[in-house]
Structure formats: C-alpha cells, structure tokens
Amino acid sequence: MPERLRIGIVGCGGIATAHTSAYQKVADVEIVSVFDVRREGAEKAASSTGARIACSVDEMVEKDRLDAVSVCTPPATHLAVCRPFLQKGIAILCEKPLEVDAPAAAELAATVEKSDGVFMTAFCHRFHPAVIELRKLIDQGTLGTPLLFRNIFGGYSDMTTNHRAKRSLSGGGPLIDHCCHSYDLFRHLVGDPSAVQAMAGNVLQDMEIEDFGMALLDVKGKSFGEITASYSLQACSNLVEWYGSEGRAVVSYFDANEPDLKYRTKDSADWVAVDCSQHPDRFTGEITHFVHCVGTKSQPPISAEDGLKANQIAAAIYESVETGTKAQVHYK
Incomplete structure (x- = not known):
C-alpha cells in the first residue's frame, strides 16, 4: 500500500x-x-x-x-x-x-x-454494526432458516428542492432510493427474491415520484419480505426484523429505548441484547473496508453486480406498481 x-x-x-x-x-x-x-x-x-x-x-x-x-x-x-x-x-x-x-x-x-x-x-447498511452481528447469528444457525424479513426506512424529508424528486435524476422515489439498501439487505440476509408485488403513492408530498411505497418479496415461496419506505412518515422508527425457523431478531436504528440488536429463540421468552459497540459506524466501516481493498488491490464483497441486482429488483417493483400485479425479477 x-x-x-x-x-x-x-x-x-x-x-x-x-x-x-x-x-x-x-x-x-x-x-x-x-x-x-x-x-x-x-x-x-x-x-x-x-x-x-x-x-x-x-x-x-x-x-x-x-x-x-x-x-x-x-x-x-x-x-x-x-x-x-x-x-x-x-x-x-x-x-x-x-x-x-x-x-x-x-x-x-x-x-x-x-x-x-x-x-x-x-x-453501507451491510456495515451497520447491528447488521454485522445479525449476520453472525444467521451464519451460526441460532435463528434457523429464513422465513420472513420486515423492514421500514422512513422519516420525513422535504423534497421541494431535492434533486431526488426529479425522476430523470433519481429513477424514482423511496422505492429505489431508500429501498436499494432494503433490497441489498434482503439479499444479504435472506436471498435473491424471485418475484415481487408492490404499491406506491403520495401520502403527503405531491410530486412526480412517490413519497411512500410498500413491497412484498418472494423467494420461490420459501422466504418472504415486507418492505416499507417513505419520505413522509413523521417520527418513524427504522428497523429490520428477521424471522427464522428457530427464532427472531430485531435491528433498531438509533432508538434510545431499544438495543441496537436483540433476539430470542423459540425455546425462550426472554430477549437477548447483543453488544455491537466493537464496530465503527456504518460509514466508517464501509470506507475502511474500501480503503483496505484499494490498498491490497482486492475486489470488495459488494460489487457492481450487487448494485445491478438492486436495480433489477427495483425495476420489478415499479412494474408491479404500474400493473397492480405480481412481477418476476429478471436478473439477466
């Protein structure tokens, strides 16, 4: 280096x-x-x-x-x-x-x-401390095989002068903006969705893109996802919930009343809080990893192909919004 x-x-x-x-x-x-x-x-x-x-x-x-x-x-x-x-x-x-x-x-x-x-x-959400620890629980088999992934990324953003409100620049609203992270997290923690069904609209902000969207993801009838994203949800708590055959985990983003990550198994009524403090914030983790790859001339685990797959899922999502029906995800 x-x-x-x-x-x-x-x-x-x-x-x-x-x-x-x-x-x-x-x-x-x-x-x-x-x-x-x-x-x-x-x-x-x-x-x-x-x-x-x-x-x-x-x-x-x-x-x-x-x-x-x-x-x-x-x-x-x-x-x-x-x-x-x-x-x-x-x-x-x-x-x-x-x-x-x-x-x-x-x-x-x-x-x-x-x-x-x-x-x-x-x-960057792959480097979020709680997501890193959740992936460890999944890999260890603590939670079993994936059944259901639930995610909400919301909050309120005034889009009046924001470039993301122009479809020609952004490609759409939160269903491609926020949800690119959601689709990647789903792939990272569950698998590649084979089909989707979605709806979208404008609940508070009238503009050419949606300010609210919901999507259902299907992995060949074996695992499912439920994703909500919005620019117009006031006081929104952002979270990821992962349900498996052996237990459930919840990632809470910056909620002072909840641990960053907690889980419980089917054999216990008690939640276990996971310490995630050994990891840096997600942006520092992301940049540190990228710099390491640059210095060692190694390819990062998050590739252009991963970016493409998120775009392909988003394309199917918008197809479903337009048609009102289930849409297949075309990866090639």
Whole structure:
C-alpha cells in the first residue's frame, strides 16, 4: 500500500459529507481533490478536507494521481462519471442506486467487469454494526432458516428542492432510493427474491415520484419480505426484523429505548441484547473496508453486480406498481 492513498470526491452534497468524515477517520488516506457542478458545494468540501477543487472529472483523472474516488453524484450520472476513472484503473466507491434504471446499471456493471478495476457499490447498511452481528447469528444457525424479513426506512424529508424528486435524476422515489439498501439487505440476509408485488403513492408530498411505497418479496415461496419506505412518515422508527425457523431478531436504528440488536429463540421468552459497540459506524466501516481493498488491490464483497441486482429488483417493483400485479425479477 502507498504511504498515503490519494482520494477524490465527485459530488459534494449530503452523502459526500458522510464519505469525507469517514475517510478522515482512516489512517494513511488523504482527500486531495473534490469536484461538484455546484461551485459552492465543492468549496465547502474543500474547506473541510484541505483538498483542491478540480474543474472537471477529466481533470481529476488526468492531473490528481488518484488511487481511488467516491462517486456521490445523482444516480443518472454514475455511468458517465465512473467510466473515465475505470479507464485509468482508479478504484471507485459508487453511491447507490448504481444507476437510474436497470439497463443503465447493466451497462455500468459490464464496464466495470471489462475494466477489472476495484469497484464497490456503497451499500453501507451491510456495515451497520447491528447488521454485522445479525449476520453472525444467521451464519451460526441460532435463528434457523429464513422465513420472513420486515423492514421500514422512513422519516420525513422535504423534497421541494431535492434533486431526488426529479425522476430523470433519481429513477424514482423511496422505492429505489431508500429501498436499494432494503433490497441489498434482503439479499444479504435472506436471498435473491424471485418475484415481487408492490404499491406506491403520495401520502403527503405531491410530486412526480412517490413519497411512500410498500413491497412484498418472494423467494420461490420459501422466504418472504415486507418492505416499507417513505419520505413522509413523521417520527418513524427504522428497523429490520428477521424471522427464522428457530427464532427472531430485531435491528433498531438509533432508538434510545431499544438495543441496537436483540433476539430470542423459540425455546425462550426472554430477549437477548447483543453488544455491537466493537464496530465503527456504518460509514466508517464501509470506507475502511474500501480503503483496505484499494490498498491490497482486492475486489470488495459488494460489487457492481450487487448494485445491478438492486436495480433489477427495483425495476420489478415499479412494474408491479404500474400493473397492480405480481412481477418476476429478471436478473439477466
């Protein structure tokens, strides 16, 4: 590994702040260059990191001798932004969703495969401390085989001036935005859904994308998922529930009244709280893992293919919303 990895940030909005903060907690890493089409965003990122402001992606690629880059731009730009970095062999951590729709995501995944470069889709919830410990319980067989996965990612976000409210940039509302994480968690903790059924609407905010959606996922009639996501649920508690043949576990996100992870088995009425404090926050865990992969030139376990599969599940979800019927998930 070089003495200090040289990192670039493309897109300096809200999620980029999480990336830069996490990089600053990792040893032997230096953010040397930032770029955003909004000059004020780049200036803010440069002020907090000491990085120079690049005039374009091409300038970053050609002049900044980058080892890696975080791509934090809107989904519709990911293919165009990632391509020049891939051509130069610069490692990429790309925010989710991988692209605005499944065909564009497939093109990006194919470009990654041809480049043979280090590429990681930013599914940070796999690094959430409670999810790490839940996966251990599952792998140990404590909870048995998966039967039901329930998840809600909500809260209230005023979408009036948010770029995610434009379908051409985001691909849709929470059913692709929040739920890309949900679909990846389902695949990580249960398996690949074969079919879905969904509904969506606008419960509080009138805009071209949905502000509320619900989806049912089916793994060949053996395991199921129930996912809810919204930009308009006030005082919402975010959680993941995992039901197995031997027990149940609950991941509670930042709820002061609940442990981060608790479980109980069918043979006990008592909940067991799991200590998750040995793990860093999910963004620091994600960035630390990515930096390790860059330094060792190893491929991350969360690939462009994982990003593509989340897009393909989202495509089936929106097909179901449009038709009002169950839709098959097409992975190829």
